[in-house]
Amino acid sequence: MTILATEGLTRRFPRVTALDQLTVTVGPGVTGLVGANGAGKSTLIKILLGLLEPSGGTAQVLGMDVTTRGAEIRRVVGYMPEHDCLPPDLSATEFTVHMAQMSGLTRTAARERAADVLRHVGLYEERYRAMGGYSTGMKQRVKLAQALVHDPRLVLLDEPTNGLDPQGRDEMLALIRRIGSEFGISVLVTSHLLGELERVCDHVIVIDGGKLLRSSAIGEFTQSTQTVTVEVEEGQDALAARLTELGETVTFHGRMLLVHVRAPETFDTLRDAVCELDLSLIRMEQGRQRIEDVFREPVNV
Amino acid sequence: MSESTGVIHDIGYRHYDGARLGRGHAVLALTVHSLRGVFGLGRTARAKIIPFLLVGVMMLPAVVSIAIMAVVKQKGLGYTEYAAIMQAVLAIFLASQAPYTVAPDLRFRVLPLYLSRPVTLVDYVGAKLAAMTTAMFLLLAVPLTVLFIGEMLIDLPGDTPTAAYLTSMAGAVCYAVLLACIGVAIASFTPRRGLGVASVIAFYLLTSAVSTVLFATLESMGNDTAAAWAWLINPFFLVDAAVQVGIFGAKPAQSSIYPSGAGTAVAIVIMLALIALSVTALIMRYRKAASR
Numbered sequence: 001m002t003i004l005a006t007e008g009l010t011r012r013f014p015r016v017t018a019l020d021q022l023t024v025t026v027g028p029g030v031t032g033l034v035g036a037n038g039a040g041k042s043t044l045i046k047i048l049l050g051l052l053e054p055s056g057g058t059a060q061v062l063g064m065d066v067t068t069r070g071a072e073i074r075r076v077v078g079y080m081p082e083h084d085c086l087p088p089d090l091s092a093t094e095f096t097v098h099m100a101q102m103s104g105l106t107r108t109a110a111r112e113r114a115a116d117v118l119r120h121v122g123l124y125e126e127r128y129r130a131m132g133g134y135s136t137g138m139k140q141r142v143k144l145a146q147a148l149v150h151d152p153r154l155v156l157l158d159e160p161t162n163g164l165d166p167q168g169r170d171e172m173l174a175l176i177r178r179i180g181s182e183f184g185i186s187v188l189v190t191s192h193l194l195g196e197l198e199r200v201c202d203h204v205i206v207i208d209g210g211k212l213l214r215s216s217a218i219g220e221f222t223q224s225t226q227t228v229t230v231e232v233e234e235g236q237d238a239l240a241a242r243l244t245e246l247g248e249t250v251t252f253h254g255r256m257l258l259v260h261v262r263a264p265e266t267f268d269t270l271r272d273a274v275c276e277l278d279l280s281l282i283r284m285e286q287g288r289q290r291i292e293d294v295f296r297e298p299v300n301v
Numbered sequence: 302m303s304e305s306t307g308v309i310h311d312i313g314y315r316h317y318d319g320a321r322l323g324r325g326h327a328v329l330a331l332t333v334h335s336l337r338g339v340f341g342l343g344r345t346a347r348a349k350i351i352p353f354l355l356v357g358v359m360m361l362p363a364v365v366s367i368a369i370m371a372v373v374k375q376k377g378l379g380y381t382e383y384a385a386i387m388q389a390v391l392a393i394f395l396a397s398q399a400p401y402t403v404a405p406d407l408r409f410r411v412l413p414l415y416l417s418r419p420v421t422l423v424d425y426v427g428a429k430l431a432a433m434t435t436a437m438f439l440l441l442a443v444p445l446t447v448l449f450i451g452e453m454l455i456d457l458p459g460d461t462p463t464a465a466y467l468t469s470m471a472g473a474v475c476y477a478v479l480l481a482c483i484g485v486a487i488a489s490f491t492p493r494r495g496l497g498v499a500s501v502i503a504f505y506l507l508t509s510a511v512s513t514v515l516f517a518t519l520e521s522m523g524n525d526t527a528a529a530w531a532w533l534i535n536p537f538f539l540v541d542a543a544v545q546v547g548i549f550g551a552k553p554a555q556s557s558i559y560p561s562g563a564g565t566a567v568a569i570v571i572m573l574a575l576i577a578l579s580v581t582a583l584i585m586r587y588r589k590a591a592s593r
Contacts, residue, residue, distance in 0.1 A: 049416075049417050051416055051417070051591070052592075071324070071419045071421070072419075074417055074418055074419050075321060075418075075419045077417075078417075079413075079414070079417035081410070081413050081414070081417075083410050083413075084409065084410060085409065085410045085411050085413060085414050086409060086411070087405050087406075087409050087411055088409065089344055089345060089348070089405075090343070090344075094343060098330070098334050099414060099418070101326070101327065101330035101334075102327045102330060102331060102414075102415060102418045102420060103321070103327070103418050103419065104320075104321040104322040104323065104326055104327055104419060105317070105319070105320075105321065105322070106319070106320065106322065106326075107330075109317065109319050109320070113317055116314075116315060120314060130345070146414060150317065150321070151316050151317035178314075182313065182314055183314040184314075184316070
């Protein structure tokens with residue numbers, strides 16, 4: 001089943017081309033959309049919501065064409081914007097109820113759903129207070145709640161972890177994971193941190209300059225670019241030479257060595273090499289893939 | 302996390318399979334939400350002070366008129382001149398409350414949330430205008446109706462005031478539409494509420510001052526025909542001239558004389574043009590805001 005699909009999607013603004021011949025398909029579950037600022041993520045979301053006309057190509061959301069059936073799409077899709085969007089003088093409950101009504105729910109149903117959803121995102125007693133006094137974490141929760149309140153089939157989350165502290169980030173990511181699995185709502189989540197999305201996504205799409213860089217299941221993603229970082233007290237040159245001799249691919253990264261993981265045996269080779277050379281090993285760490293790695297990759301291949 | 306919250310979590314997520322109503326329902330919900338907001342309902346206690354104070358002031362002449370009728374058995378304030386006499390109060394209400402309907406949504410960027418739902422931009426603008434129009438209408442129609450009921454109960458000898466009351470109601474609808482459109486359109490150009498309040502009140506002061514000065518100047522020059530046209534610059538006298546006096550033949554408010562002959566037609570055209578201009582400006586403003 002396809003949740004959304006674009007075909008040669010292009011959007012040109014007077015001065016920039018935000019999306020350039022983008023062709024992607026997204027299935028159910030949690031999908032990450034990664035790209036640097038200005039990569040075209042927000043433009044793509046606006047087009048998917050039917051709020052922006054594409055300059056070329058087509059896009060379908062839940063089988064509906066964005067240019068002709070925008071209103072129908074918006075009825076069953078939730079959207080959490082990147083920016084602040086909460087009026088400070090309303091309480092989270094009032095606001096969420098109002099937004100549910102705006103999606104076509106009756107007042108009674110809206111109240112019930114708002115109470116449910118606010119509880120799911122983790123807002124309790126504070127939901128009766130005016131939102132002006134909320135912390136960033138609480139605001140992000142309300143923003144997520146208003147996107148979920150009408151029980152959409154797909155939610156588009158634009159940078160949901162923006163501005164959160166590490167704990168808030170973890171909680172938000174856990175929540176996104178639950179939306180995709182437990183709630184059964186498909187999620188398209190954008191971020192400029194690939195490492196963050198790795199933890200919750202089933203599938204990741206990387207775009208840059210409006211072009212598709214890569215679209216693959218999360219498994220393939222980490223496999224193909226797995227590296228291990230090794231730091232030794234002295235003698236990294238000797239270690240590098242030894243590892244190369246044993247057929248491993250090694251690159252220097254400052255004081256550290258990056259070793260490409262070909263197979264699980266690489267770890268054994270590495271351990272043995274360090275022992276043989278009698279080096280003091282400071283740390284060995286599985287490489288956290290960053291967005292830069294993906295951008296670098298096509299050059300290496 | 303406390304134990305109780307853990308228990309609540311166990312209920313799990315429930316899907317919603319109830320009714321999903323159409324755009325009309327959403328527009329109505331937005332209108333009601335905005336209308337309540339205009340009167341400070343569902344907002345802080347502080348937000349209720351100004352609207353209710355002004356409602357109180359609007360009611361005063363009606364109450365006093367009823368008292369005069371009851372005690373002295375004499376007619377008090379006329380129905381059709383009510384709006385023109387109380388124009389400063391109506392203008393202050395418009396200036397203080399019209400920005401509330403539009404400015405916060407722009408300033409706090411709530412607009413994208415509305416637009417990501419089935420409502421369109423025109424629906425949004427329509428709902429905001431409907432809310433402000435209803436508020437202005439209520440502000441004017443409630444005292445007029447109280448006055449009418451009071452007069453019917455006291456039952457003064459002479460003509461029944463029904464015709465005058467109905468004329469003033471038709472006038473109230475036009476006042477409400479014109480003022481709401483102008484007020485909301487001006488307010489929508491700035492996301493800052495304070496600036497919106499100042500702009501709307503400045504618009505009122507400017508038009509009323511220009512109209513008065515121009516009238517006085519032309520009259521002193523002995524040019525009475527031209528002077529009569531000067532009244533039309535003030536939106537309150539414009540509606541009075543176009544609708545209440547022009548169409549229904551009521552007595553002009555405040556002994557002002559309106560242009561005769563083609564005057565009515567011109568006044569009606571100006572009124573409609575102002576409404577159309579405001580609505581167009583609003584829609585263009587929001588097209589721009591939405592594309593950001």
